[in-house]
Amino acid sequence: MxxxxxxxxxxxxxxxxxxxxxxxxxxxxxxxxxxxxxxxxxxxxxxxxxxxxxxxxxxxxxxxxxxxxxxxxxxxxxxxxxxxxxxxxxxxxxxxxxIRKDVPVSFSKEIIREGIADTKGKRVREKAAQAFFDLNIKELVPDFEIALDKEQNEETKESIRMHLHLIRDGYYLKKYRENHLTLFFPNKEEWGGISICGISVKPEEISNEKMIKETINKRRR
Structure with missing residues (x-):
């Protein structure tokens, strides 16, 4: 059964x-x-x-x-x-x-696009951003770049920004205050999804793209 x-x-x-x-x-x-x-x-x-x-x-x-x-x-x-x-x-x-990973990608993209375009539900847009990341649908990057520009809610905008950077660039760098940075990057899959790891870094550790990737490789489990 x-x-x-x-x-x-x-x-x-x-x-x-x-x-x-x-x-x-x-x-x-x-x-x-x-x-x-x-x-x-x-x-x-x-x-x-x-x-x-x-x-x-x-x-x-x-x-x-x-x-x-x-x-x-x-x-x-x-x-x-x-x-x-x-x-x-x-x-x-x-x-x-x-939403699930084993659904036809064309249908997943359709529903995620509807979710990120939901003008009255910030939670729906945030969940669509998470699904975009979890399913790793790179074809939706242009949609989320547009969504990021349009988003008015700061909390939702941050969610879209983070997931967009993680998919498009492979990492997301957030500055909390002067000389205090957190580097977020995708980690191994856990419980059916990809986890996000965040580590504190110094500006001198990530001064260029190569150093960022080296830092991620060292810290990734």
């Missing part, structure tokens, strides 16, 4: 009866649909209910099921398209947060 581990998690950690019912229904639907060649949109509804739920433990599972089904099913991709345009910012954020 594909959802056996998820069902064990529900049994052990989800105490709320309503949440349990939603999750079990989504597991049942996923088990039915995963191996089908074609699916009807109505068959996805139990999974959609979980993906739209306000509780993190519920929407993470529902969103993950939708993205897994989107690998092979246009019907699931259409549901994700609907959710990324939802009138509710939480639903847009939640489906953006559940």
């Amino acid at each position: 594909p959802t056996e581990r998820t069902r064990n998690f529900i049994e052990e950690f989800i105490d709320d009866e309503e949440q349990r019912l939603i999750l079990v229904a989504s597991c049942n639907a996923f088990d039915r649909l995963e191996t089908k060649l074609t699916i009807e949109p109505s068959e996805l509804q139990p999974i959609v209910n979980a993906a739209k739920n306000k509780h993190k433990a519920v929407w993470q599972i529902g969103g993950d099921f939708l993205w897994r089904l989107s690998i092979n099913h246009e019907e699931a991709r259409n549901v994700i398209r609907t959710l990324i345009h939802s009138r509710y910012v939480d639903e847009r954020f939640q489906i953006m947060a559940c």
Whole structure:
């Protein structure tokens, strides 16, 4: 049973009866649909209910099921398209947060572009920037350069700037105060994603591109 581990998690950690019912229904639907060649949109509804739920433990599972089904099913991709345009910012954020590496790149790019263009959801834009980095989609660099220029929220702008530099340049250098610099760079993959390492450096250690790369190579685990 594909959802056996998820069902064990529900049994052990989800105490709320309503949440349990939603999750079990989504597991049942996923088990039915995963191996089908074609699916009807109505068959996805139990999974959609979980993906739209306000509780993190519920929407993470529902969103993950939708993205897994989107690998092979246009019907699931259409549901994700609907959710990324939802009138509710939480639903847009939640489906953006559940994006997976094994989804067709063309579809990932489509949804990330929608996320970074979300004018009313700063959290959605920030999560899109993280997905851009996690999936290492270099083709989106021009999109994020434009997004960086347009961004008005300083916190979100910093998130976009960091992830853009990490993908485009391989590092991000941030000055906190005079002679106090932090060098951020991608590290080894952990738990399905690439971790970001930050180290304090002195200006004389990073005076040119070659020195920056040498510093990163020395400090990378």
